[in-house]
Amino acid sequence: MGAPIIELADIAKTFESRAGATEALRAVSLTVEAGEFVSIIGPSGCGKSSLLRIVGNLVEPTSGVARVNGKSARQARLDRDYGIVFQTPVLYEWRTALDNVQLPLELAGRARGEREQRSRALLRLVGLDEFAGHHPWQLSGGMQQRVSIARALALNPSILLMDEPFGALDEMTRERLNQELLQVCAETAATVLFVTHSIAEAVFLSTRIVVMSPRPGRIERVVKVDLPRPRVNKTRALPRFFELVTEVRQSLREDSGVAEDLRSGGADSP
Amino acid sequence: MTYLREYGPAALVLVAGLLAWEAVVYLFSIEFYLLPAPHVIVQSLRDTYPVLVEAGLYTFTEAVVGWALGCGGGILAAMAASRSPAFAGLVLPYAVASASVPIIALAPLAIVWFGVEQGSKIAIVVLMTFFPTFVSTLRGLLSVAPQSLELMESYAASEQQIFMKLRLPQSLPMMFTALRACATLAMIGAVVSEFFGGPVKSLGVYIKSTASLFQTRQAWSAILVACALGLLFYFAVALVERLVMPWHFERRER
Numbered sequence: 001m002g003a004p005i006i007e008l009a010d011i012a013k014t015f016e017s018r019a020g021a022t023e024a025l026r027a028v029s030l031t032v033e034a035g036e037f038v039s040i041i042g043p044s045g046c047g048k049s050s051l052l053r054i055v056g057n058l059v060e061p062t063s064g065v066a067r068v069n070g071k072s073a074r075q076a077r078l079d080r081d082y083g084i085v086f087q088t089p090v091l092y093e094w095r096t097a098l099d100n101v102q103l104p105l106e107l108a109g110r111a112r113g114e115r116e117q118r119s120r121a122l123l124r125l126v127g128l129d130e131f132a133g134h135h136p137w138q139l140s141g142g143m144q145q146r147v148s149i150a151r152a153l154a155l156n157p158s159i160l161l162m163d164e165p166f167g168a169l170d171e172m173t174r175e176r177l178n179q180e181l182l183q184v185c186a187e188t189a190a191t192v193l194f195v196t197h198s199i200a201e202a203v204f205l206s207t208r209i210v211v212m213s214p215r216p217g218r219i220e221r222v223v224k225v226d227l228p229r230p231r232v233n234k235t236r237a238l239p240r241f242f243e244l245v246t247e248v249r250q251s252l253r254e255d256s257g258v259a260e261d262l263r264s265g266g267a268d269s270p
Numbered sequence: 271m272t273y274l275r276e277y278g279p280a281a282l283v284l285v286a287g288l289l290a291w292e293a294v295v296y297l298f299s300i301e302f303y304l305l306p307a308p309h310v311i312v313q314s315l316r317d318t319y320p321v322l323v324e325a326g327l328y329t330f331t332e333a334v335v336g337w338a339l340g341c342g343g344g345i346l347a348a349m350a351a352s353r354s355p356a357f358a359g360l361v362l363p364y365a366v367a368s369a370s371v372p373i374i375a376l377a378p379l380a381i382v383w384f385g386v387e388q389g390s391k392i393a394i395v396v397l398m399t400f401f402p403t404f405v406s407t408l409r410g411l412l413s414v415a416p417q418s419l420e421l422m423e424s425y426a427a428s429e430q431q432i433f434m435k436l437r438l439p440q441s442l443p444m445m446f447t448a449l450r451a452c453a454t455l456a457m458i459g460a461v462v463s464e465f466f467g468g469p470v471k472s473l474g475v476y477i478k479s480t481a482s483l484f485q486t487r488q489a490w491s492a493i494l495v496a497c498a499l500g501l502l503f504y505f506a507v508a509l510v511e512r513l514v515m516p517w518h519f520e521r522r523e524r
Contacts, residue, residue, distance in 0.1 A: 056424055058420055077424065077426055078426045080425055080426055082424070084421070084424045086417055086420070086421070088417060090415075090417045090418055090420075090421050092418070092435075092439070093517060094439045094442075094517045094518075103421075103425070103435070104425050107422075107425045107426075107431055107435075108425070135517050135520065155425075
């Protein structure tokens with residue numbers, strides 16, 4: 001662990017709409033250090049996606065300060081310090097897989113040769129080098145999400161922001177991609193902030209898990225995951241894995257009504 | 271083989287229709303000046319084709335030039351309007367409403383303003399094609415998924431980059447739908463404007479004058495030329511559409 005990469009101080013977010021104000025986040029403070037993999041877990045509507053967007057400066061907090069890489073979140077975005085993966089792949093259908101991965105490199109004004117080389121290497125990293133010329137609709141959901149991960153890595157960002165990236169995938173694909181993601185992270189040394197509603201996924205991937213309360217979202221608890229690294233499929237069978245899953249689940253249940261909400265999200269764990 | 275399976279039945283319908291036409295004319299002994307049989311029209315086409323080619327080119331030029339100016343202007347105006355969604359919201363209702371205005375009714379006035387030659391016809395075609403292209407293109411440019419936009423923002427993309435790499439490619443399908451529809455409109459606009467007055471060497475005037483002299487077969491052969499040119503125009507635009515966005519069609523064909 002090293003220097004703080006993400007620093008959130010007393011973040012609050014209230015959305016105004018015609019129906020009135022909705023308080024999404026209240027007094028959230030969190031520090032993520034270099035090389036960490038931090039998952040944010042919580043019931044639907046607890047503001048975890050908003051929190052991620054505040055870090056990425058796609059949403060401004062109502063109050064509080066978000067600092068990324070020692071700068072304001074806005075400056076970090078303008079410096080293209082992070083790569084983002086959304087719940088849906090958000091691939092442009094007129095671009096091939098290769099061209100979709102190239103997009104950030106184009107936006108950053110990199111030379112054609114470098115773009116091509118870099119995006120080919122990234123497709124290889126996510127195991128899709130044979131599909132470089134395919135358009136998004138010719139790829140399965142899991143493959144599309146891998147393209148979107150490759151795209152997020154294009155500018156070699158120090159931070160990866162991931163908003164339930166595997167939420168729409170089936171369980172088997174999700175587990176395989178979890179494994180691949182850890183390998184990719186090991187190779188790129190990126191710090192990851194990962195939003196999920198799967199307890200098992202959070203435990204498997206993370207160094208720390210931030211458990212959030214229902215709306216307005218506050219940090220209920222931070223669970224340190226002390227499972228050995230590298231995490232492999234066998235990790236899921238360790239007694240400690242189950243203990244941690246139980247611990248996270250219990251912290252989620254401390255708020256009434258949450259268990260109901262998470263039954264589907266946590267169904268994959270014992 | 272696949273082409274034959276796809277278009278074969280349609281071609282059969284055409285042949286059957288022409289045969290039925292011939293049969294009806296003969297069975298009911300319809301006078302040729304009322305409804306000439308297809309083979310008579312073809313004959314007349316062969317006899318008068320130098321005149322028809324000249325008139326066809328004259329009218330086709332009006333349609334193409336008017337279409338290019340009207341659609342080009344519509345696209346440029348849509349691009350400008352898309353810069354400010356507030357402004358777009360202001361003009362869009364009027365542009366949409368213009369679809370129900372019979373612009374062709376201005377044709378006699380256009381002659382007063384732009385003369386009896388090609389200028390007045392081009393003006394009508396420009397007016398007819400401008401608004402549909404403007405509306406479709408603007409809608410295409412503005413109908414960008416929020417997440418696609420968020421992705422661009424996450425990479426600090428400039429307005430120009432967002433336009434070139436997201437809005438424009440996103441709008442192409444809607445833009446081309448309008449361009450195809452306008453190709454048809456342009457031909458209609460050109461021919462009908464000529465009915466209100468124009469030189470003899472134009473399809474509209476030729477059709478009108480031959481019909482009023484009961485030279486029905488000549489009128490029909492000119493109508494046939496107008497149809498053929500309209501189809502040619504339409505398919506030329508459709509071909510460009512395929513070349514510009516092959517991804518759109520590959521996807522549809524799956």
